[in-house]
Amino acid sequence: METTKLKTWSKESLGKADWDFSDLSKLPKTVINRIFLWELDRELGSGQGPFLSNKENRDFVSKAKKSPRKEGALTETGGKAARNGGPSTSHTFRVNWAATKPDLMAAFSQWLENNGTPYSTFPTKTRGRPRQQFTLLEKISIHRFQQAGYSGGPRFFREEATDAYRKNLRRINWTLVKREMASILKERQKELKTIEKKGGKSWKKLLY
Numbered sequence: 023m024e025t026t027k028l029k030t031w032s033k034e035s036l037g038k039a040d041w042d043f044s045d046l047s048k049l050p051k052t053v054i055n056r057i058f059l060w061e062l063d064r065e066l067g068s069g070q071g072p073f074l075s076n077k078e079n080r081d082f083v084s085k086a087k088k089s090p091r092k093e094g095a096l097t098e099t100g101g102k103a104a105r106n107g108g109p110s111t112s113h114t115f116r117v118n119w120a121a122t123k124p125d126l127m128a129a130f131s132q133w134l135e136n137n138g139t140p141y142s143t144f145p146t147k148t149r150g151r152p153r154q155q156f157t158l159l160e161k162i163s164i165h166r167f168q169q170a171g172y173s174g175g176p177r178f179f180r181e182e183a184t185d186a187y188r189k190n191l192r193r194i195n196w197t198l199v200k201r202e203m204a205s206i207l208k209e210r211q212k213e214l215k216t217i218e219k220k221g222g223k224s225w226k227k228l229l230y
Contacts, residue, residue, distance in 0.1 A: 028207065029065050031169040039072040041166050043159040044187040046083070051155035052131050053086045058158045062210050065165070068230055075128075085124055088133075157194070164196055165203040 046057060060073045067167040073079050093183070117126065164174065172178045173195035183189045214225040 027067070029067065031166050033172075036081065036166055036170045037072075039075065041163040042187055043156070043163065043184075045074075046159065047156045049083065049086055049156075050131055050134075052134055053083070054155040056082075058155075058162065059210075061159070061206065062163045062201075063229070065162075065207060066211060067213065068226055070230055085128075095204060097138075104138060116220050160191060161199045161203060164191055164194060164199045165189075168200060 031152055033190070036227070043057075046054060049057075057073045057079075060068075060079070064070055065074075070076070074083065093198065167174065167178070172182065179189065183191070217225045217228055
């Protein structure tokens, strides 16, 4: 895998769908993580449009918002085993196969939401872990604004931030975001290189 040239943004090319993730703020963190990786890969040349421009993704988000669940679709019956030196544990579940596939997926997603795990989908090399997974999408927004020439100074919030989503970005340190995103993109590139090596072809074809 050759060194990837990051996607470039300008004030003209940066559309609202590229930075406004406000409609996704209430989604489960496991869903937001999938969106984050999609948007991260756009920065590395996946060639894809905004997450919600894809019909399959829109259907995925729609189901996640509805979160249909049935009682007893998935029940943990065994305790966690001791960690074996890696980011993994053992669990025993009783599965109600009368439940629909969406019910089972939603039940497992809910289990992830309510149980602590030894591995988090938050990027590890950030300045602390954000209290909400959604902060990662906000940092994608800031990264793109910076690439388009906005510094995040008073002028941006006075003249450009005319909506609640952009105004709320004021609480985040834009200078730190620049460093964090550089590190996150570098780590993601390493992951994609590993995916290519194992899959034997371009990560774009394997993932998209």
